[in-house]
Amino acid sequence: MNSVNKAQSLVDMDNISIAFGGIQAVDDTSVDLFAGEVVALLGHNGAGKSTLVKILSGAYRRDKGTIKIDGKEVAINNPRDAKAYGIETIYQTLALADNVDTAGNLYLGRELLTPWGTLDDVAMEARARDVMGRLNPRFQRFKEPVKALSGGQRQSVAIARAILFNARILIMDEPTAALGPEETAQVSELILQLKSEGIGIFLVSHDIHDVFDLADRVTVMKNGQVVGHARTEDVNKDEVLGMIILGKCPPGAIPGPGALAS
Amino acid sequence: MTDDKGLQAAPEGEKARASQMSILARFFKATELDTRMLGMIGALLLIWILFDIFSGGLFLTPRNLWNLSVQTASVAVMATGMVLVIVTRNIDLSVGSILGFVGMIMAVTQAELLPALIGYDNPVTWVIALAVGIAVGAAIGALHGYVIAYLGVPAFIVTLGGLLVWRGAAWWVTSGRTVSPMDSTFRLMGGGPTGSIGATASWAVGIVACIAIIAMIWNSRRQRQRFKFPLRPLWAEGFLAGIGCFVILGAVWVVNSYYWPIGIVRKYIAANDLQIAEADLQIAHGIAIPVLMAIAVGIVMTFITTRTRFGRYVFALGGNPEATDFAGINTRWVTMKIFIIMGILCAIAAAISTARLNAATNAQGTLDELLTIAAAVIGGTSLAGGVGTIVGAMIGAVVMQSLQSGMVLLGLDTPLQAIVVGIVLVIAVWLDSLYRRSQH
Structure with a gap:
């Protein structure tokens, strides 16, 4: 693999499994992520990719498996x-x-407080104006509930919330699904910028065209299992599509447990 | 969370549009007044004026308005808590029964348990009775909240059960016997000539409130200047301060214009050996203590909902429970705390209502849950969750009570009163939903 492989991985999710009722949503899945790297998690709807990253973000609790950050095993039981x-x-x-x-919304759960322990709304609004100004300079509607904002503006708010607190690991689940072409380009630019700052990014998508050019590596999932991992320079889009649709692992990829036996 | 449409530095396009706006629209934009709240206040004034006309000028008298304020206090206190409950997409059907049960507990504590220990009319009796009541109310709320938040039983069912359980328990405490009389200090919480603070203190409260309003407006302006945010025009700030002070001082003037009834003045003269003619001694009621308590509760609850993390979480939870959970907030504990607060407020309302009756009966507070929910909903709390204000719910409580006491004043039959209240509630919520749809 490439040179970053020698470095310590940022995230290691090993042999993760989770079931909902009788359905094995994620089955013995392993993925890893390095600092300054973009890994695309691809697969059909229901392949288990969103569920897998929700385990990492603490929204779901895994049944089996370990999560390591900087090589050390950690307990992630809730979003906090x-x-x-x-x-x-x-x-x-x-x-x-x-x-x-x-x-x-930007500060939900991490509000800035005044010395008296009350909400410091003015300071939060000032920081919000600052960070939103960088992401979306035309954004002006700070006083309105986010319900009143457009899809792109809401997306900016969600992204701003993620990068406001010095994230090291960023998970983006279908980040451009609700966006027009111009806004999609903005998000792509942002992803490259964050990557250059050394943040590790998981991009979850069902559409290979959204993410192939941005990603350093792809991991394809099908029916809760990994079909294979590949560096994007070792495979082409058609091969990855074959992984997504058929579960067929091309020669440039490392097969996982979900790969079609050939 | 008012719908103050932008006071932002408007971009060019918006400025052009601003110049085309009518004077009225510009006025609302500058003052950031909540038009929905204004509509509700307008409806309240309309109700008052209609009742005044039909009752031949009996409604808008200091005496009736003072009574109205005292009668509203208990439901207004509970309505502030109901806002939090409904904002988080829950409901509490048990508040009337909790009021009945806690009132009975407080009555038994002060009339039957404490006299044996510390004697009658001990100065601390009322404190102990109130503390016991608040503890019991908080415990009941915690129990409801635990079952709702941690065991996952819908609030509707839990509190429907509570409605039956606590009503039954209220009966059970004394096997249905009415407990009376209350401790003399405790009774001050119910209002009446002695349970009011008099003219001088009322003016003092009014002036302090005016200073507080001006200080708040000034402070918020200074805060916005600190971060160089767009400011409201000075005339708009002055207008808001002026209206606020006018309303407060006007209300004080009204309650100070209601004098003690002649019978009580006679007793007062006899008790104090005064050498004065009854007609010459005009003692103003001033603000009633239960009203002061309700206002204090309103201020504290407004502070909690708008200035604390907990309040922010309550609204976020109502807007999007999943997102609030994903943000790392312990949503179950937030829900449980809401019901604890609701229980405490029921206890305070029970103290007011028990003190006013000078007795606790096992039927006390029956149907109060419906008045409380109606007050919150008329006051702009959305049953879909996420929207509501404390002050709105308190004004809603005044609307409900105005309807009721107005109809009593007109001599309407009780069944007819119920019919009118029911119809008004439905129409009010219908108008509200029309208004909300027009906003989007």
Whole structure:
């Protein structure tokens, strides 16, 4: 593999399994991520990729498997634990409280307080104006509940919330699903910028075209299992599509437990 | 969380539009007034004026308005808690029964248990009785909250059970016997001539409130200047301060214009050996103590909902429970705390209502849950969750009580009163949903 492999991996998820009722949503899956790297998690709807990253972000608790950050095993049992390790998530649904304004959403769960222990709304609004100004300079509607914002603006709020607290590991679940071409380009630019700052990024998508050019590596999942891992320079889009649709592992990829036996 | 449409530094396009806005629209934009709240206040004034006309000028008298304020206090206190409950998409059907049960506990404590230990009319009796009541109310709320948040039983069912359980328990405490009389200090919480603070103190409260309003407006302006945010125009700030002070001082003037009834003045003269004609001694009631308690509860609850983390989480939870969970907030504990607060407020409401009746009966507070929910909903709390204000719910409580006491004043039959209240509630919520749809 490439040179970063010699370095310590940022995230190691080993042999993760989770079942909902009788359905094995994620089955003995392992993925890893290095600092300054973008890993795309690909697969059909229901392949288990969103579930896998929700285990990392603390939204779900795994049945089996270990999570290592910087090579050390960690306990992530809720979103708060994950945030403590610098893991930030942009959910597919954005997970915004629609009735709360932008600053309130950015700081939800981590509010700035005055010396008297009350909410420091003015300071939060000031920081919000600052960070939103960098992401989306035309954004002006700070006083309105985020319900009133457009899809792209809401996406900016969700992204701003993730990068506001010095994230080391960023999970983006279908980050451009709700966006137009211009906004998608903005998000791509942002991903490259964050990557250059040394942040490790998991990009979850069902559409290979959204992410192939951004990703350093791809991991393809099918029916809860990993079909294979590959560096994007070793495979082409058609081969990856074959992995997603058929579960067929091309020669340039390392097969996983879910690969079609050939 | 008012719908103050932008006071931002408007980009060019918006400025052009601003110049085309009507004077009225510009006025609302500058003052950031909540038009929905204004509509509700307008409806309240309309109700008052209509009742005044139909009752031949009996409604808008200092005496009736003072009574209205005292009658509203108990439901207004509970309505502030109901806002939090409904904002988080829950409901509490048990508040009337909790009021009945806790009232009975407080009555037994002060009339039957404490006299044996510390004698009658001990100055600390009321403190102990109130503390016991608040502890019991908080415990009941904690129990409800635990079952709802941690065991996952819907609030509707838990509190429907609570409605039956606590009503039954209220009966059980004394096997249905009415407990009376209350401790003389405790009774001050119920209002009445002695349970009011008099003219001088009322003016003092009014002036302090005016200073507080001006200080708050000034402080918020200074805060916005600190971060160079756009400011409201000075005339708008002055207008808001002026209206606020006018309303407060006007209310004080009204309650100070209601004098003690002649019978009580006669007793007062006899008790104090005064050499003065009854007609010459005009003693103003001033603000009633239960009203002061309700206002204090309103201020504390407004502070909690708008200035604390807990309050922010309550609204976020109502807006998007999943997102709040993902943000790392312990949503179950937040829910449980809401019901604990609701229980405490029921206890305070029980103290007011028990003190006012000078007795605890096992039927006390029956149907109060519906008045409380109606007050919160009329006051703009959305049953879909995420939206509501404390002050709105308290004004909603005044609306409900105005309807009731107005109809009593007109001599309407009780069944007819119930019919009117029911119809008004439905129409009010319908109008509200029309208003909300027009906002989007």
